[in-house]
Amino acid sequence: MTHAADSIFENADGHTLGPTDESFDAVAVYEGRIVRIGSDHEVRFLEGVETDVIDCAGRTLLPGFIDAHTHMEVVGRRLLHADLGAATGRGEALDLLRAESSGEWVLGYGYDESTWDDRWYLTRNELDAVSTERPVVAFREDLHTASANSVVLDRYADELPESGVERKRGEPTGVITDDAAEFLRAETAPDRAETKRLVEAARDHAHERGVTGVHDMVRRSHAPAAYRELARDGDLDLRVRLYYWADHLDAIDELGLVTNGGNEYVEVGGVKTFTDGSIGAGTAKLSTPYADRDGTGEWVVPPEELAGIVERATALDLQLAVHAIGDEAIAETLDALPADTALRHRIEHAELLPDDLSAFDAVASMQPNFLRWAREGGLYETRLGDERTAASNRVSDVLDAAVPLAFGSDCMPLDPLYGVQQVVTAPRESQQLSVTEALRAYTSGAAYAGHDEDRLGMIAPGMCADFVILSESPWEVDPSTIAGVEVEMTVVDGEVVHSRVDRSRSGVAF
Ligand SMILES: [Zn+2]
Incomplete structure (x- = not known):
């Protein structure tokens, strides 16, 4: 009937x-x-x-659209604090910070100096001009770099990991990277009630962009609780798949969370871990030096430590989502991941893939919007030089090699159609997809990465x-x-x- x-x-x-x-x-x-x-x-x-x-x-x-890589809490922060992603120059970014008055801290998110004329991070002196009384922090788009004023640097002088505090002639410049940036993120983290507000704002924003599901990367966050509370009350209206940072492995074990466990709205994805940093911060791990600076980047999680995380997650039957951007980081990750693919382990970002993809035994979870940096005069050209820029984000090669491809935005910005435009108009053939291929990576591709292809990502009875x-x-x-x-x-x-x-x-x- x-x-x-x-x-x-x-x-x-x-x-x-x-x-x-x-x-x-x-x-x-x-x-x-x-x-x-x-x-x-x-x-x-x-x-x-x-x-x-x-x-x-x-x-x-x-x-x-299913966005396979989000930080919804961060989107919420950008919506409810200063959104520096909109700034076309440092003066504008500083004006936005001056106008921010929602709490004790002056917080800004998402600046991208690579699109500014002078291309340098916001400095302590500039942020002191915003306020010498309130703590001021401006996070860069990738969140691996932040800029802080003197109030922050003085207040946390003993606690900020020294390696992440940039200095010139012994004095902090205000530029904060990696571990120290993570410290500032934790220090400015919202409480549970505030997190719910942020997540709701981000959810509404996602709906406006056509997003009906997200794979959300969470760390020391109240977001999972906020999602479950909203789902319980029938108010979530978004399919959320959670990836917990590897430092939660003990808790995941104790709580008995397993991949694909959950309900129609909130399910457990698995474990997220870093390997390297980012190209923007010059910390992605490369096999040969950067074009505009010394060194080959840094390990955020060194290979020995990654091996331990992989072993532990595998024993707990958890899917892994491994952040790996530089070619060296991707090679190490492929080495570390078990060949058994039933869990569909994923490599996040995968910007500098190996030439030969036949041994790429993982889901490629990539960001088509990053292709804006691969254009003439873009960030990649400066950091990596022409040859590696041309070989970045080879999404077309990924499809040709029959490697599962999922698209996500990493919230830079959270906007699938923006990503689709970037990849459809990408400068080189290896980086270019047809409209259909691009839309699939943002629907069935992302659903597959989330073990959800039987219910999401396609229109069928x-x-x-x-x-x-x-x-x-x-x-x-x-x-x-x-x-x-x-x-x-x-x-x-x-x-x-x-x-x-x-x-x-x-x-x-x-
Ligand atoms: Zn991310």
Whole structure:
């Protein structure tokens, strides 16, 4: 016996984004699941008196985006504190910090000096000009580098790991890296109630970008508690897969968390660990020296330590998500990961892949938005030189080698369509994907990385009713304008969680 649908989305330019990307006009939803797709005529048979019929007015309907690498709490901080990602120069960044007055600390997030004319980190002197009374910290986009004012440097003089405090003629410049930056992140961490506010703000922001699921990387954070509280109360409206930092392994063991354990909304992914730093901070581990500085980068987690983490996580049946950016870090990670792939271990970022990918026995969890640094005059060119820039983020080679590819934003910015534009218009063939391939990496690819391909990432009967409706077809607009396509509507579990138009009247075209 067939039930009448709870809702029908009709008159759509629908794409399943399945293995063969089939098109359809309409999709019917019952109890949060897709029950039928097909022509308007075929699907309308499921219309009952109570069915909510949404006329998509010919717009493009796709599976909801799954962002395979997020830091939602950080997104929340950027939304509720100074968002320095918007600053086009240091003067503007400093103005944004001056305007920040939400607490004792002056906090800013997401600055990217590589896009500024002078290309240097914010300094102690500049931040002293923001305030000499309140502690001021501006975090760089990758969070591996921060800048602090004198109040912070004096207050934590004894506690900040010395190796991460940059000095000139013995005096701290205000530039703080790696362990010391992590220390400042912990010191400025929000409490549980505040974290819930941050996560809710980030969730709403994600919905506006068409994101219906995230793989969230968490460390010493109240975010997992906030997600579970929201899910319990039926308010999460986002599929969250959690990756806990390796320093939580004892707790994970004690609590008995296992990969894929959880519910429809919050599930355990596994364990996240670093190996190296980032190209932006000059700390990604390379096999040959940087182009603009001495050395080959640094281990954040050295190979011996990584081996111990891999062994422990494997014994606990936990999926690993290993941050590895430089070619040396990726080689060490591939060495360390067990060949058994049932857990689908993942390498996060994977910016400088080995030439030969035949031994790449892991999911490549990559960021198409990083390709903006691979363009002429971009960050990679400065740090790495032309040859390595050309060989960065080889997503097309990854697909050719049949390596599973998942896309995530790392929240730089959290915006799948921005990433899709970057990869579709990437400067070199090895870095370029078609629109369909790019969208798949952000849907079924990410679902696969999260062991969720049976319920997420594709539009087909039986799958969760998570989808987006776009203002224009990303296949039809000028590729350099894909990021400008609007997310008209986001649907999670059959419920509209974001809409650009007022849908208070049911059944109307938007
Ligand atoms: Zn990250």
